[in-house]
Amino acid sequence: MPKEKSKHRHRSRSRERRDHRSPDPRSSRNRDRDREREREKDRDHRDKERDQRREREKDKSRDKKREHKSRRRRSSSASSSPSSSTSSSAPGGPRSPLAKNSMKLLQTLEARRLVEQKDRQRKKEELKAHETPEEKRARRLREKQAKEQRRRERMGWDNEYQTYSNEDNPFGDSNLTSTFHWGKKLEVEGLSNLSTKTVEVLSLQKQLENRRELEKVKKRRQERELERQVREDDLMMQQRAKEAVQFREWQRQEDQFHLEQARLRSEIRIRDGRAKPIDLLAQYVAAGNEPLESASRCRCTSPMCC
Known part of the structure; x- marks a missing residue:
């Protein structure tokens, strides 16, 4: 009997060790899947927070611009009020109703423009809030491509070269989209200590002159x-x-x-x-x-x- 008990204990211990050493692959896959989901959720949460922070910054800048415009409008109206009073007392007084009507029209147009801008911004925010990660990546890729196209247009690229990139171009140039810096020439001209952005601006000006x-x-x-x-x-x-x-x-x-x-x-x-x-x-x-x-x-x- 003691021998059988010892054998049973030895078998149970060996089974526990084997179970500890070789875990179930299904449970490991589930854990990996859960971790991946958590990472995806964290990434989406960070993206949403970043978008919300950007929107708040945009709203703040927009509010500042509106306040600045309203202040300028008030100052202009305050400066024009004495002139309007003098014009009403002068023989040319009948022009004041036309000026008032024009001011009202401008104010209504400005208010309508602000309302339309708010509607567009709200729709844009709703689309951003309900879009999937794939749609978000596609949107950011489109924005990046549009930005790159505008940069190429500023550099003077023709429509023929708009589709070229560093990887796909008939010249075999891996630095096609970046500005070429001729170090020796810059040293001879005394421009070697300038920054890359300044050199790009100078090259762009030269391209415009040549054009x-x-x-x-x-x-x-x-x-x-x-x-x-x-x-x-x-x-x-x-x-x-x-x-x-x-x-x-x-x-x-x-x-x-x-x-x-x-x-x-x-x-x-x-x-x-x-x-x-x-x-x-x-x-x-x-x-x-x-x-x-x-x-x-x-x-x-x-x-x-x-």
Whole structure:
């Protein structure tokens, strides 16, 4: 009996050790899953707190701006009140109702704008409060991309290069989006002690100057092209006018030639005895006009000379 008890104790102890050494994998997975959920909850809670803190800061800054605007409006109204009283007492007093109406209209428009701004802000906050972590990450990614695009536009990037990034570009440049710093050149120019932001501002100014120069060159080239086109148009119009005059002369000569040929054919038919009625009529008309033509050709003053 003692041996059996000792064996039983030994088996129970070995089983306890084995259970202690090799825990159940299902329970470990559940614990890992619970830890992951707790981390996700903590992360969401921190994100919400950060968003709320940002919103509070924005509200404070907005309230400060409104107070500043209201103070300026009060000061402007206080400064304009003496002038309005003098204008009402002056002969031009009837203008004061118009000024009051305009002030009321401006105040109503300002109040409406503030209400719309509050509505937009409230809707934005509601969307932020009800969005999932995936939607939040997507929204932040979109905001980051929009910010990067604005920065590239300020740097002077064209639409062709807007889609390029450090990882995806045909130049194989891993620092494409960052500003290039030419250390030796900055040392020669005495600008090596400047900060990177100052160097970026200087490079941006230089890019803008180069762009303005290119615009000027392009404008001058367009003006030259326009002047050349005008000259070519003038030359073409002159050439067309000359050709029109020459064509009219050719047309007149052609008509004269055809008329002479018709007369010659008529004379030949009359001489050969096969005249047509039109040939005889033309002969009679020519015979009747011949004295007039001879008189017009005569230069003497005596009427009996011809």
